[in-house]
Amino acid sequence: MILLDPKHHSRSYHDARSKEVMVDTIAFFENKGKQKLLDDYYARVWYSDFLGFVKEKKIFATMCTPAGYGAPDARWDTWRICEFAEILGFYGLQYWYTWQVSVLGLGPIWMSTNEPLKRRAAAMLEAGGIFAFGLSEKEHGADIYSTDMNLTPAANGRYVANGRKYYIGNANQAALVSTFGKLDTGDYVFFAADSQHKAFECIRNVVSSQNYVAEYALHDYPVGEDDILEKGQEAWNAALNTVNIGKYNLGWASIGICTHAFYEAIDHAAHRRLYGMHVTDFPHVKQMFVDAYARLVAMKLFALRAADYMRSASAEDRRYLLYNPMVKMKVTTQGEAVIDLLWDVIAAKGFEKSTYFGQAAIDIRALPKLEGTVHVNIALIVKFMPSYFFFPAELPDVPRRDQAVHDDFLFHQGPAKGLSKIRFHDYTRAFVGFEQPNVRLFAEQASLFKAMLAAAPPSESQLKDVDFLLAGGELFALVVYAQLILENARLYAIEGELVDQIFDFMVRDFSRLALNLYSKPSSTTEQMEHCTKMIRKPILDDARYRKVWTEHVDALKGVYRMNP
Numbered sequence: 001m002i003l004l005d006p007k008h009h010s011r012s013y014h015d016a017r018s019k020e021v022m023v024d025t026i027a028f029f030e031n032k033g034k035q036k037l038l039d040d041y042y043a044r045v046w047y048s049d050f051l052g053f054v055k056e057k058k059i060f061a062t063m064c065t066p067a068g069y070g071a072p073d074a075r076w077d078t079w080r081i082c083e084f085a086e087i088l089g090f091y092g093l094q095y096w097y098t099w100q101v102s103v104l105g106l107g108p109i110w111m112s113t114n115e116p117l118k119r120r121a122a123a124m125l126e127a128g129g130i131f132a133f134g135l136s137e138k139e140h141g142a143d144i145y146s147t148d149m150n151l152t153p154a155a156n157g158r159y160v161a162n163g164r165k166y167y168i169g170n171a172n173q174a175a176l177v178s179t180f181g182k183l184d185t186g187d188y189v190f191f192a193a194d195s196q197h198k199a200f201e202c203i204r205n206v207v208s209s210q211n212y213v214a215e216y217a218l219h220d221y222p223v224g225e226d227d228i229l230e231k232g233q234e235a236w237n238a239a240l241n242t243v244n245i246g247k248y249n250l251g252w253a254s255i256g257i258c259t260h261a262f263y264e265a266i267d268h269a270a271h272r273r274l275y276g277m278h279v280t281d282f283p284h285v286k287q288m289f290v291d292a293y294a295r296l297v298a299m300k301l302f303a304l305r306a307a308d309y310m311r312s313a314s315a316e317d318r319r320y321l322l323y324n325p326m327v328k329m330k331v332t333t334q335g336e337a338v339i340d341l342l343w344d345v346i347a348a349k350g351f352e353k354s355t356y357f358g359q360a361a362i363d364i365r366a367l368p369k370l371e372g373t374v375h376v377n378i379a380l381i382v383k384f385m386p387s388y389f390f391f392p393a394e395l396p397d398v399p400r401r402d403q404a405v406h407d408d409f410l411f412h413q414g415p416a417k418g419l420s421k422i423r424f425h426d427y428t429r430a431f432v433g434f435e436q437p438n439v440r441l442f443a444e445q446a447s448l449f450k451a452m453l454a455a456a457p458p459s460e461s462q463l464k465d466v467d468f469l470l471a472g473g474e475l476f477a478l479v480v481y482a483q484l485i486l487e488n489a490r491l492y493a494i495e496g497e498l499v500d501q502i503f504d505f506m507v508r509d510f511s512r513l514a515l516n517l518y519s520k521p522s523s524t525t526e527q528m529e530h531c532t533k534m535i536r537k538p539i540l541d542d543a544r545y546r547k548v549w550t551e552h553v554d555a556l557k558g559v560y561r562m563n564p
Helices: 016-032 034-043 048-057 059-064 078-091 093-110 115-126 233-246 248-270 283-311 320-351 356-363 374-390 427-431 437-455 466-491 496-518 525-534 542-556
Strands: 131-134 150-153 159-169 176-183 188-193 200-205 213-223 228-231
Touching (some): 016 048, 016 059, 034 356, 059 115, 078 248, 093 131, 093 159, 093 248, 159 176, 176 233, 228 233, 248 542, 283 320, 283 496, 283 542, 320 466, 427 437, 427 466, 437 525, 466 496, 496 542
Parallel strands (some): 150 176
Antiparallel strands (some): 176 188, 200 213
């Protein structure tokens, strides 16, 4: 079964420590129990019990320390990071969040050339430390061009730092806070700050949750060369390349949240009778569950495949820079769609504080809005569209990358530029060998979109029309989404009926997005004609639908219930 099931956790591992981390993490939450989990959530209790477990078992030290800086089994292994993020999301976004912002805080450190500071950070991880990423500011958000954190020269070649940061998770207790600012020369700089230093003022928690998302200020905070991670262009690159690593994890939080919510929803609906029948006997309920399941499986297939490209990346192969923001943007918004479908089934039950679903319905909304909004990430991926469609290159096939190895390239990504020069293999290769009717229909829709781009490309004024550009970007994203789903459906031997059911909703989504582009004020007559050709109805197959319902969806009732 492709979905995480903590009660029947049978995944194979290449090394004993990876299995130990996952099994121990599951055991921590199951022993904590659902009621305590929910009580802490609604009481906004700082998760000291979880951080105590992390310290005792050296979980973050194993998962977040690059090879060579910690224990022999410590490494940055994207394959196992996927599962770890999924497990944390499964039990609660708050637990995922304290790990995620530690990942971000560690990014500039591991990318640095400051070896003593890297060794220091590794020792802090071994001791159970958490970390923070001091990038965004209240007035500027993530507009790092405009940072107001300034370092000015002081005596003996040192500096003092002054300024404020905002929306900084873990900054109340972080062992180190990787802080972005500017030198008096105007050059960018990343330096490490101690959250417990007297010149570090943790002003307040800006959110009402278990997480501590700080506003902090530095008041003549002393900074020496030994505290500086990078200066100039390298500091800028570290900021963007850290986000490249970190934003990928948001998709996995969504997958974990949706999986737990799905188990709870199907179990509730299957055991509830209305009007003399089980809720799951209503045709519209079955449709919503099948749609939610198909979308969730697609989310996981895509995110797993994107990991393969991240682990295979090099200076010559940067395809991951398209697929990575897609996990952040597309997988998280699909997570919202899954929760909405499930919520329409369980209705008022989804508001109850005795359910995991109650917190899932709230927290799933956060993920599309973190590490850059959906719109920011669509604007980013649109840059790849010309080379993706019109300039395919001969590039090697990327295999499934589940080996127990350190992903060193992620900390040596190089300059954060040149996106338009990145080349991709011909996306149509992914469709070869799939004869399912809806896969073929979607391939036609994608071909029609490509034809529109060739025959009626966006004008200069349309390229400046963000609303129009985002509408086209959504269609492009769906083609990329389909490509990686199919590549992984082949690698994971997903049965044809489920693949076709996934592309049932993909055809519908493409049609909806084509209508959206058609309806934009600036769309031309020729573009509108192309859009109408893209609007298709998926091919129905009752036998296929019943098989997916019976063997995949209905079969999940009663499979997982969290320990009370």
